[in-house]
Amino acid sequence: MRPKDQLLLDFPAKASPGFERFLGQANRELLQVLQQRSQRFVLVWGAPGSGKSHLLRAWVAAAQAGGLSACYMDAAEQPLPPEMPLPDCIAVDQVEALDAEGQGRLFTLFNDVYHGGRGQLLLSAHLPPAQLALREDVRTRMALCLVYQIKPLSDEEKIAALQEMAHQRQIRVDEAVFHYLLRHWRRDIDSLVQMLDVLDAHSLTHQRPITVPLLRTLLQQQENV
Numbered sequence: 001m002r003p004k005d006q007l008l009l010d011f012p013a014k015a016s017p018g019f020e021r022f023l024g025q026a027n028r029e030l031l032q033v034l035q036q037r038s039q040r041f042v043l044v045w046g047a048p049g050s051g052k053s054h055l056l057r058a059w060v061a062a063a064q065a066g067g068l069s070a071c072y073m074d075a076a077e078q079p080l081p082p083e084m085p086l087p088d089c090i091a092v093d094q095v096e097a098l099d100a101e102g103q104g105r106l107f108t109l110f111n112d113v114y115h116g117g118r119g120q121l122l123l124s125a126h127l128p129p130a131q132l133a134l135r136e137d138v139r140t141r142m143a144l145c146l147v148y149q150i151k152p153l154s155d156e157e158k159i160a161a162l163q164e165m166a167h168q169r170q171i172r173v174d175e176a177v178f179h180y181l182l183r184h185w186r187r188d189i190d191s192l193v194q195m196l197d198v199l200d201a202h203s204l205t206h207q208r209p210i211t212v213p214l215l216r217t218l219l220q221q222q223e224n225v
Helices: 025-036 052-065 100-116 136-144 155-168 175-184 189-206 212-223
Strands: 041-045 070-074 089-093 120-125 146-149
Touching: 025 041, 025 052, 025 146, 041 052, 041 100, 052 070, 052 089, 052 120, 052 189, 089 100, 100 120, 100 136, 155 175, 155 189, 175 189, 175 212, 189 212
Parallel strands: 041 120, 041 146, 070 089, 089 120
Antiparallel strands: none
16 A cells, blocks of 8 residues: 555646635735735745745746746756846745755846846745755845745645635535545645545546545545555
8 A cells, every 4th residue: 555645646737826825824924925026035935845836836927927027946856047037036946955056056146136126036945044055155145035934724724725726616525525635635735736626527527526435435546556
């Protein structure tokens, strides 16, 4: 039997990320700062699964929807380009994964935004800047950032978010399904929303309502893959 974090679910393609998944009161000030684009330098940090990557992608998607040039880069998956046109909005995810060369490029990005008088830089990390194993000059530049810790949603807030998404999509879901998900599935909001998408597709395919027995059957099938 596979552990829960290794289930091979056939997830559909991700929808465009949005800020609506961060419905908790604890992150309201951060969301306002990002939505209003009132700060040129922001760093968000938090534990794995807290939604950092989703938040950065949502910020970039909102910028592009507003007619701005914006790019998202995951430092754990791709090196920062040595040279690039300076877009209006730059998001660099998982900065702790940058090697020495990548840290030098991030230092240059800071300088380009700061001295160029335009653009915004949004970073994410798993720890606050003072605890990151980065070059001292990079950490010095991070002093320019407004720093926020992403606070995890409570179970009640996660359920409320899932219920609202189901309502928006006109999906009928027993509330007990969400409680079962929190006990038997990954607890980060992205994984929970992906599972809602999978359940919706599965229920349509098999013409069955989304209930705890359907969810249990689906998880059992995946564990036996």
